[in-house]
Amino acid sequence: MARRKAKDQDKILSHPIIIRLTEQQYKKVADLWLNSDCRSIGEVVRKIIANRPIKLLHKDISMNAPMEEMALIRKEIKRIGVNINQQTHSFHISQNPIERSFHSSKTAETYKAIEPKIERLMELISKLAEKWLQK
Template sequence: MTRKKADRDARLSRLIGLRVSESFYKRLKEWLANSNCRSITELTRSILYREEIVWKHTDASLESTAIELAGIRKELNAIGKNINQITHHFHTTDSAREKFYDVQRIDKEYKQVSAKVERLLTIAGELSKKWLQ
């Protein structure tokens, strides 16, 4: 399937050479890093055409929260794997003493999960207060 040819008026067929100062070029590079444009050429074309440029903004205060949430997610995954292994051992063993020991270990793991869930709820509450101001 071939691509449809672009309209003659819409094609970028004319070249315009443009010289700028080093300071302005650095400013363009900074704008490029925070915009949705892929190249300086695309950025300058958008400025010339007065097209809408989407600026990307990250909230530095949320970085530590995101790192903490990622850590909690990793810990919860590890706890879940531990519970699955203990449950598998529980179902494969015939000894009542080993089953009792497995139940105690699972109880300990679930207590860790509840502590992590409480921390998640605290973080979610803080985030909702921040975003609903």
């Protein structure tokens, strides 16, 4: 089965250009590529030739620890939510009032376990917001 032709034939990259760079020039272009939103070195070179801006991406290493902690809290909250859903399902299935009261008390305990996690999450978010908004 043949491939469909692109609708806009003018935008197809059909003319390869081979250039040679010194080691220093190549490192400069490669550094631009690694720190930018471009998917290839060729895209970096095309943007340079077309005089278009290259968006450089900056990773703040100081944010790694809070982001990892927030990801762990997110996982824990998700697990607690799954437990609450299971307990709610068991509550709705049960016919016995004693069993229903057991499931409701178990769900209340689970809700209490989630409160400190949410408080810690809010502390982290407020610290991140202070850091973000000071710029």
